[in-house]
Amino acid sequence: MRIFVRILALAWHYPKHLLAAFFFLAASNGFALSIPYLLGETVDEVLVSGTGSELLEFAMLILLVYLLRGIFAYGQQYMSEWASQLVSFGLRNDLYHKLQNLSFGFHDTQQTGDLMSKATADVEAIRGFIQGGVLRATQIMVLMGGTLGVLFITNWRLALVSMSFIPFVIWRASVVNLSLRRLWLYIQTILGQLTTVLQENLTGVRVVKAFGAERFEEQKFEILAEQISESTVQSSRLQSANTASMIFFFSVVTAAILWMGGLEIVSGRLTPGELTKFIFYMGLVTAPIRMSGFIINNFSRAVSAGQRVFELLDAPSHIQENTNAQILVNPKGRVTFANVSLVYRDGKRVLSDLSFEVLPNEVIGLLGRPGSGKTSIAHLVPRFYDADSGRVTIDGIDVRDLTLTSLRQHVGIVMQDVFLFSDTIEANIAYGNLHASSEEVIRAAKVAQLHEFIDNLPEGYQTLIGERGITLSGGQRQRLAIARTLLLDPPILILDDTTSSLDAITERLLREALSKVMMGRTTFVITHRVHSVRHADQILVIEDGVIVQRGKHEDLVLQDGQYRTVYRLQLQPIEPDVEEVFRSTQDS
Ligand SMILES: Nc1ncnc2c1ncn2[C@@H]1O[C@H](COP(=O)(O)OP(=O)(O)OP(=O)(O)O)[C@@H](O)[C@H]1O
Ligand SMILES: [Mg+2]
Structure with a gap:
């Protein structure tokens, strides 16, 4: 009734x-x-x-x-x-x-x-x-x-x-x-x-x-x-x-x-x-x-x-805006996690009692195995989820006390899985920033190392992607997502595993370009690769939702632990081993 x-x-x-x-x-x-x-x-x-x-x-x-x-x-x-x-x-x-x-x-x-x-x-x-x-x-x-x-x-x-x-x-x-x-x-x-x-x-x-x-x-x-x-x-x-x-x-x-x-x-x-x-x-x-x-x-x-x-x-939204939420204006970009824990709806605890601070303009690296909780940490900053206990603050203000729009305007995130709309390349890059000029779109694409590729397409930035147009490769999609976020020019930038689909050369070019972009903003770099974070101001090694190691690259390589293990596997030259194998086959 x-x-x-x-x-x-x-x-x-x-x-x-x-x-x-x-x-x-x-x-x-x-x-x-x-x-x-x-x-x-x-x-x-x-x-x-x-x-x-x-x-x-x-x-x-x-x-x-x-x-x-x-x-x-x-x-x-x-x-x-x-x-x-x-x-x-x-x-x-x-x-x-x-x-x-x-x-x-x-x-x-x-x-x-x-x-x-x-x-x-x-x-x-x-x-x-x-x-x-x-x-x-x-x-x-x-x-x-x-x-x-x-x-x-x-x-x-x-x-x-x-x-x-x-x-x-x-x-x-x-x-x-x-x-x-x-x-x-x-x-x-x-x-x-x-x-x-x-x-x-x-x-x-x-x-x-x-x-x-x-x-x-x-x-x-x-x-x-x-x-x-x-x-x-x-x-x-x-x-x-x-x-x-x-x-x-x-x-x-x-x-x-x-x-x-x-x-x-x-x-x-x-x-x-x-x-x-x-x-x-x-x-x-x-x-x-x-x-x-x-x-x-x-x-x-x-x-x-x-x-x-x-x-x-009538479904309640779990992320509610506070009635007297304040608008975030020109944040300096100090991000603090204080005793943060996160439990998803299925009851699984994925983050336990995390505390760290990123100062304005610093780069923080998050490194850890798949499923360790890196993306979950990142998703707490723009309030995609709320922490179950503890606080996440920007410039000392709890993110729950900010309006969602102003918070998300200032936190740019390049997500792990990229979603593109059936529209032109330009519209996809300018998504979320309707006032962006073509020059700004091109500048963002250049930083993301995608301009050359787009420029060589017959219709350039007006090329359609998706069902009605061309299909981009995994690496191209990732770079497009980077360009899209850079265009927002956010004071807090989160790059979630953004270089995983790139070849070594493109990755290096992108890393160099990004390191310029990172200046003047707080950046989270989430990765499995040591060389993506070796210049970071601080690195957190995450395992099962807790911080197991923290420090700079130079300190971490000296410590016995996961970081050094990964570093050895990824960065130490492997050629000697190959030579050794070759020699042993010659000997026999
Ligand atoms: N929306 C969700 N609901 C329930 N559980 C989730 C959700 N998202 C992630 N998880 C679980 O939380 C844990 C941490 O996931 P998260 O995505 O943070 O890992 P990650 O470190 O980013 O991994 P990867 O390196 O593979 O991206 C995983 O065990 C995952 O199954
Ligand atoms: Mg992830």
Whole structure:
């Protein structure tokens, strides 16, 4: 019921359209209601009295009423479509806005396909109900109310008989509604899963092909598609059985009226014209009764869709802006972690009691094995996640006391997995910085060692990438992501494993270019490679979410520990070993 009221409230956002639709509805049904009355009058006044003189006038009047009814019915249809389109437009935008503002933590727990299905199929179900269901249900009530009123005035005994089917309709409607709601919730959930399979299959098409998993994927899809098709057929079965039983009961009532009406005419309490009215009035409500099965289906579907959509709209964002959050202005860039611990939603503790400080303009290196927690540390600075205990501060201000926009404007992060939009290279570099000039874009691309490559493309910076254009290599994507972040010119810069896909020469060029960029800003360099951090002001070695070593390169190489082990493996020349092997083969 709560969901139903909320759906109605959505429609009420557009009162003018809705009221206009209701006005047309009332008018068209008013005319519809007067038709049986006119027919009854024709029988009594013209036919039974036997004069036949006003027959033509009555026929013309009835024609006119039909015409007006048609015109208003058109208006009703048009306005209800309009109102429902406005509702779905508003709802989709609300959902999209909500999705933009939900935190990383929320997205960790959601399947993209399911979210897509909510924004499309579920919104459409709600729209269909507003357009069809809400108005049609009102129409039924208006018609039934009008019909019963006229019938009671004409002959209350017969009116009581004709009312006898109403409790039956209500009982059937509530029983069927319950089963249908369960069914629709199931169908919509499976539809979400189907969309997820489709979305993952399309984005992961290369993996699917590489592993020859086409058949496996098809089966996954087929099973879900079959469940949807079976359940939808089941819902139709319920709907048809419901309609059929209602029509049957209704026919029984009509037959009873015919029989009792006959007796009433014989006893002189009813005229033939009045019986004609009765029969035609019953005919008038037949169509809506026939529709009621459809409306109940429509209603059940909309309510279960509403449940899914409102769940998303009401989802709390774990990263909330403080009510009196302050705007970060020109930070110097002192970043401090004080006893920071982080537990992800699955309950896993990934960072424990980390404390360190990076002074303005310093470079800090984070080195550690895959999964040690480096990215997790970085994600706490722009508040993609919040620490469970301890504080992360910028210039001494807790990041939780800053507005999200101003915080993220000042913290530039080049992420480990690069995402590019289906747009031009220039638009991708300028993403998030709409005011950037072409010169600025080129300058950023030059620092990122990507300018030469772009310049050699036939369409240069206007080359499209993604589905409609060229595909970039892993290293090119990484450099594009660097250019994108550099363009923001952030005082705090985080480079998360940004050189992992580069060859030795490009990497050196990039490192040299970046070392110039790092001047005048606080930089986090996250890496597996010692030479990326050997000039850093301080290096933290992370293992299982704790700092196991810290210091400068010169100190760390002297200590026994992970840093020295990695250093030896990566930086000490390996040629002597090769020579040794060669010599030993010669000897033997
Ligand atoms: N969003 C998340 N939800 C739950 N667990 C996560 C999430 N992100 C990372 N983890 C877990 O936290 C641990 C640390 O991950 P993190 O990404 O910080 O490692 P990393 O040091 O950056 O590794 P790599 O060098 O491979 O990038 C891992 O065990 C990972 O499985
Ligand atoms: Mg990482």
